Amino acid sequence: MKPAVISMALFLFALASAAQAQGNPVAGKSLYENGSGTTQPCVACHGNVENRRAAIDPGGDLDFDLVRARFLQAITAYPSQMGQYNAGFTEQQKNDVAAYIADVPKARPNLVDFRASATGVETAPATVTFRHAVTATAPLTLGAVGLSGANPADFRIRSAGTTCANNLVLAAGASCTVSVSFLTSTAGAKSALLNFPYTQGSTNVTRTAQLSGTVGDQPPPSSANPPGGGGALAFGWIALLLAALSAKRRGR
């Protein structure tokens, strides 16, 4: 491949990765508290960010896509108060402020679906990452991570690949991982919750990831929302492939 072709492919690759970026919570915090220069700060009407978190997903883990959708809906639904952000914020700034509201400790992916090849056969493990909020002002202390729900005995927390531990202290933005697999002795749909209890100041919260598993000839374990952005990667590889093909066609 010619350097120009390679750089085009890399550019497309970078674009694909950027499309997956969810906004910058630190920049969003500043927008929430100070506005963008031409817009009012959110605090002027809503006060503290906890007010918006409670309005959107009380007690929940504030998925970025949910927060962004609710913010965009409000811009349309309340034009006299919130319409200013339609043109007053760039797409990036909208994403940044949504990322700030969504910036709470959480486990991702929070839906993991396993397919075992047969009963009594353990699946490959999946990794669930628990991350503290990037804009947190205090560390959190993790409790004992464990399984509950309908079929906790059919899922296994594996020590290899698990760094989350009871009393682990996570600074703002820090994370730990749990490696979990599925092994069942009976056919049928199984489910469990993977729990991440934590304490921040005097507040006790439990975040969860929902695990499900079945036995059958389906593909290997898949994650509902992989943290690494598998879509962007796939798109990047397709871009590389297309670039290589077009270079070939032009006889280079």
Ligand code: HEC
């Ligand atoms: C001039 C006042 C005003 C400002 C400034 C303002 N909002 Fe609002 N916003 C409202 C009103 C009024 C509503 C509808 C009632 C409510 O949810 O409190 C609303 C609703 C919302 C909702 C919908 C909540 C839900 O239940 O779905 C979100 C999200 C939101 N605002 C976020 C923001 C963000 C982020 C900012 C700053 C970028 C902002 N608002 C700035 C007045 C304002």
